[in-house]
Amino acid sequence: MDFNHYSDQVAGLAAELVNFFLPENQPAGLAGLRGLLHTYETSDAITGEDLERLRAHAQRLRSVFSAPDLRTATVELNRLLRETHAAPVISEHDGRDPHLHFASPGAPLVDRVTAGTTMALAVVVCDYGLQRLGSCASSTCQDVFIDTSRNAQRRYCCGGCSNRSNVRAYRARAQGASSG
Ligand SMILES: [Zn+2]
Ligand SMILES: [Zn+2]
Secondary structure (H helix, E strand, C coil): CCCCHHHHHHHHHHHHHHHHCCHHHHHHHHHHHHHHCCCCCCCCCCCHHHHHHHHHHHHHHHHHHCCCCHHHHHHHHHHHHHHHCCCCEEECHHHCCCEEECCCCCCCHHHHHHHHHHHHHHHHHHHHCHHHEEECCCCCCCCEEECCCCCCCCCCCCHHHHHHHHHHHHHHHHHHHHHC
8 A cells, every 4th residue: 555654644543543442451541542642743631531532533433444334434434524623734844745634733632633533544445445444353352453465355453363363273173173
């Protein structure tokens, strides 16, 4: 895939945000959220209310990742685009080439994150298709990911999940062979 740098980064952040709010990651809390959003320059403190707003947003994003078909995904993305007031603006910060940001720089952090992650997923779905929004195939993992593989055939969120699933499948076969 050949994303421009900004929507590439932010699409990745959309997946990380969904995964951040999985029950097993909750101890990360506010400090973890600050780490996750470190690329967003802000002088605002991140509050518990921000955390809750982003938790609700992450659930909506998850429904896009797990949408059964393109139509369902685009309906939800359009709803989110309206609600998050995504407002594209061309930025040349830090001497970079002009590129699109999806909310005005003065907007509150959570508004920038919700608008940006929504726009980034909309770009992925429109330019590359829904199959680029992946959910881990492991039975014990609920992580989502952006599939940047050449043929959009990636099944697992990470090498660890892929290895564990292979081991489980191997053991199941071995057990079947020895008991049968
Ligand atoms: Zn930028
Ligand atoms: Zn996984």
